[in-house]
Amino acid sequence: MAIIKNGTVIYAEHPTNHIVPGVTTKYIEEDIDLDNVPLNGGVLIKTLALSSDPYMRYRMRDPSIPMFCPVVPLGQPLDNFGVGTIVRSEDPAFKPGDFVDGFINFQEYSVWPGPPEQQHVLRYLTKIDRAPGLPATIYTGTLGLAGKSAYSAYDVLAKEKSLESKVLFVSGAAGPVGTFVVEYARICNPNLKIIGSAGSAAKIEILKKIGCDVTINYKEQDTAAILKEHGPIDIYWDNTSGATLDAALKNMSFFGLIVACGAISAASNNGDGSIVRNFEEVFQRSIAIRGFVYGMGEPAKVLPEFYEKATKLVLEGKITSREHRFNGLREAGEALEVVHSGKNTGKAVIVVRDE
Template identity: 60%
Template sequence: MPTVKNGSVVYAAHPEGHIEPDVHLKYIESEIDLESMPLNGGVLLKTIALSSDPYLRYRMRDPNVPHFVPAFDLGMPIENSGIAIVVRSDDPNFKSGDQVSGMLEFSDYSVFPGTRPMALARPLRKVEKIPGHPLSIYTGTLGGAGMTSYQGLKGFASEKVKTSKTLFVSGGAGPVGTFVIEYAKVMAPHLKIIASAGSAAKVEIMKDCGADVAFNYKEQDAEAILSEHGPIDIYWDNVAGPTLDAALINFNSEGLIIACGAISQAAHKDGSVVRHFEEIFQRSLTVKGFLLARGEAAHVLSSFYDEVIPLVKQGKITSREHRYSGLKSAGKALRDVHTGDNTGKAVIIVDEEYL
């Protein structure tokens, strides 16, 4: 195997607000000898696709600033979940040609595990292509987004949905939001689902997924919509901020908030201000915050693939991708998930040949 070009996306500077491609992230190229690269018991991977997720913005900071995820190292390739092909293997669990998912460097080629420990490393997992779907589905619907949605709903709301009438989903057109809408309908077909997003196109996506009421929060008042179509029994919160406040004053008693994200506050140093916090105790609300694969609900993930892959094959759980071509587009992909300029799961396609 020859020496080949190896492109990488490295973390170049700490952003103050939104990510600026080519400022905070730099594309660089080096060379790699695919035959002589030491594996040290690991595998040499060729990257196929990488996931762009909102939480990565939290890793773009000074490492001395504490947070719930570790910071990226300046000057080093960033990392996130992705799909790859095994090129060479020193690991008896994998062979050349295996398709795998895992936490990968943003590089054309990388060794797993490498000499630099990944902050959020997890084992590689072999994956099989599902007829009619690209392998990149494992970066979204069958990846972190789907697992997050499944863990939150199945882990915290499997009983609550049976007696609830209304579920509200913010950020409802993203890969987590669409999964929540569709899986909630699988769990409890009687549920009335209200969903919000930030464009007319995204409103149509939420309707296609089964939302009974879908609205553009930039053009319609969330408090008014929830007052008309509520009250809410369950709120899946992807955004925090003003939408959370609108939800709090439109809850039934004994309601459930599943706190998944705070995307509206990701680029703000001071975090989210909740104006109606008192509604939590006045209405006896339960708030369940969680991180993927951690905490009391993580055990449900053991059944994720067994339950969800058949639902994907049946068309009950769908997948939508917003594709970015090549590693050079990674900065734009990471920025767009914060500015709302992506429609569907943001995925960076590194090598389309293997999809």
């Protein structure tokens, strides 16, 4: 090892609407001395893969706007859920070669924990007993934030009701949270009619492969009409809010359940994309809605069992994965953008380096 160029993606400018690669985010290179960079009791991580998640748009905002997640300070490296290997360690919990999951900087190499200005609220690092045969990247999606969100919230908030339900509707169903929910719901109740919606022909193919009984291309079909034909909906897993939520509200069962997992229509659009017009259906149909943020509240209680249970389902082929790979940190900005424009097919993952 020696002094090398260390690729880094910094948060350069608050986006007014969409993330613009090269403007909102900038790829730079700085020298790093892998042998001698001070660890200050921490570790040096070689980054393997980083997750691109829709919520990252919320972290890229003016810090005067209060929100559930911390901002990335301007000029600092982005960070998010990712995986890597330990290169050097002054921390007795880690040794060189360990495979780790954590909140990792968008850098090829990074010291963890970094300097104070890079230590955000979500910082954590955990050694993982990686299952043989599984790619590192799966730990950023199906066995990462997306899978953990889907598993914990469905298991705690929806599983019991699903046993006596007939119809489940999942929006954003071709994304890594959506496909996990569809497949896990099928495991919990094989008799469910599962309706999935997504926004491209390629995504509709995914929905068919993972076993959706009914598919909706919301850009080309009338979501409300299809829900009316195949409903009423007992459980709606909402990844979108906006117009799709409105269509679902008009087609819910009495005493139906909505799990509010995300609002990509709001996160991806300033203004009208987030409008909901049919909220009055909530009282008229005695609907219960449960919002959740990964890792908080009741759903978090089942996270300790996640790796054991989910890894088994993955190895059995019952929970499947698809990846949209972005190669190298130079493509990180694009990876962050596509999850809002919907151009990706499969989990957007930044492969920082092949193993």
